[in-house]
Amino acid sequence: MEPNSRHIAMSATKAVVGLLTEILAADGAIRLDRPITAYVPEVVNSPYAAACARDLLDMRVAVLFDATQEKSYSLSVGWEPPGDPATDIQSFLSRLSGPAWPCGGGFAYHSANTDLLGWVIERATSAKVQDLLSEKLWAPIASDDAELTLDWGGFARSAGGLCATASDLARLGQVVCLDGSSGSAQIFPSHIVNGLATGGDRKAWSSGQWGESFAPISRSMSYRSGWYTVDIDPKILFAMGIHGQNLFVDRKNK
Template sequence: MSQNTPITLATWRTSDVIATAFRTVPDFIPTARIAAAPAPSDLPEGPTADFGAFDVALPPDRHFDLPALLAATATDAFLVLQRGRIVHETYGNGLDADTPHILMSMSKAVTGLVGSVLAEAGTLDLDAPVASLVPGIADTSWRGATLRHLLDMRAGAALDAATLAAYAAATGWEALPAGAPPADLARFFTGMASAPGTHGGAFKYDSANTDLLGLALERATGRSYAQFVSERLWQPMGAAHDAFVTVDSRGAARCSGGVCATARDVARLGQLVLDGGRRGARQLVPARVIDDLWTGGDAGAWRAGQFGASFGAMGLGTTRYRNGWYIVDGPPRQLFAMGIHGQNLFLVPDHGLVIVKLSSLVTPIDPPAIMLAHRAVTEVARLLLP
């Protein structure tokens, strides 16, 4: 495909254009602006980390230094903060420090964090049924589900193949066939056929949960997702660049995967969480919200859920899921967010580390690349002592 060929909904995740598409999302999907801070927070540099001894091994006998690992995982940005300072920063595939990159399901961590902030402020009750804010879902599979069930992926809504296709069409990320009826998220949720759903059980990953949560948050606040993320998180934390979120045909945010942000602003978000919700002397995110990220989530629900076996095979140790974030009890102890096609944010508190890895892997879920990313974190932590 020629570099001059326009990127479309039909082509944006294909191998010829994916790296370009992931940094130019507003060119082919409608987006809403998440305004940056008038005065960005400082992100000082140095001293530069020495990764000359970096070595990640995969069986039977493959070894990767850092450049080889980044190349093997189609890395567009790799940024390491230690104790709030940039100690390593690498860009590739046309990305730079000033250009937003789509975060895919890392967006859930943004949504979960700001949703928890709104709950702490008394704007909403996380134990309330979703139908109290989105009445149209009262006769769907989400009947009886609470906002907490959505946040922790413990809603038991039943989505068959046809329903998943309808959801994909509603997000605005797919090219619709000629003559197809209009599609949007609100229409999808309220028009979904009723099927029994049991909530509060094992972890069951479903991006539709987070997009339904987004509708509920917008109705609770009377503000758009982009507005309240900017007001409650992006501007207070000192983001240097506007972020964006993709929106459907009626302007509803795809808050499960559509946030686009620079690697440095993602690092600022990670540092805010690592610092217990504080920016300098100001407590921007209530300490209880951050504490709940580290201590919340149900390890039993995770083990019984759909990712339990695969994460266990990577040797990550005890894992939980809370508010769009993954908690690993280690070693090393970690909090992380992740998205398809290789998007990652890792926090390693015992080493003072924030690691951002943005990628353009063609395969949405690439187990060897996921393994390499996690082993890279362990190796960076080994080399950068507390």
């Protein structure tokens, strides 16, 4: 790795896409309480039919894929050799069928939520996720270009596809740390970061999928729009990827 080498952020990408979604909501471009079927009618007969964008952002959809569906999902994102015929994320989500999964309960993590969120974003804005990320976050903040991996159909992998330099990921973290500001510029509204830090449901976390496994860190945590919050002092916001891609934000100490 060189200083300008891009490294895949894996699920830390969810925090970046979550931040983008909050910015779009603040701009009035998307409504987080609106049913996702209003944006993506292709999933109206799927188990996601009862979900809204906020449910996807906060991992509060009781997703349950069987083994065959999990394999199909893994193939659809384009990170494995394609099946026969090759499929993509949108095709996979469109073919899901069955009764609606419960929403708004305990934290239940699944990457498909954020990939579906990317589809919602594109329908709400008539723009590509990668173009919105460039306009709203990367161009104003970063020193180097980033990349976003695409599936077989050319659709962005919102759940884990961001490839960026370590320094630019740190720059993004510093803007979050400073409540959306960079020098004299306000990149996004300051209230968004406070919402990430305080808006998560602590009960949903403690009763959810990872409440006990994260208990050695803290029993007072939450998850909001792809960001984890630890309430013990200093109150840390962090993004987390599966292979050690972590971004920690300490707002108290800046």
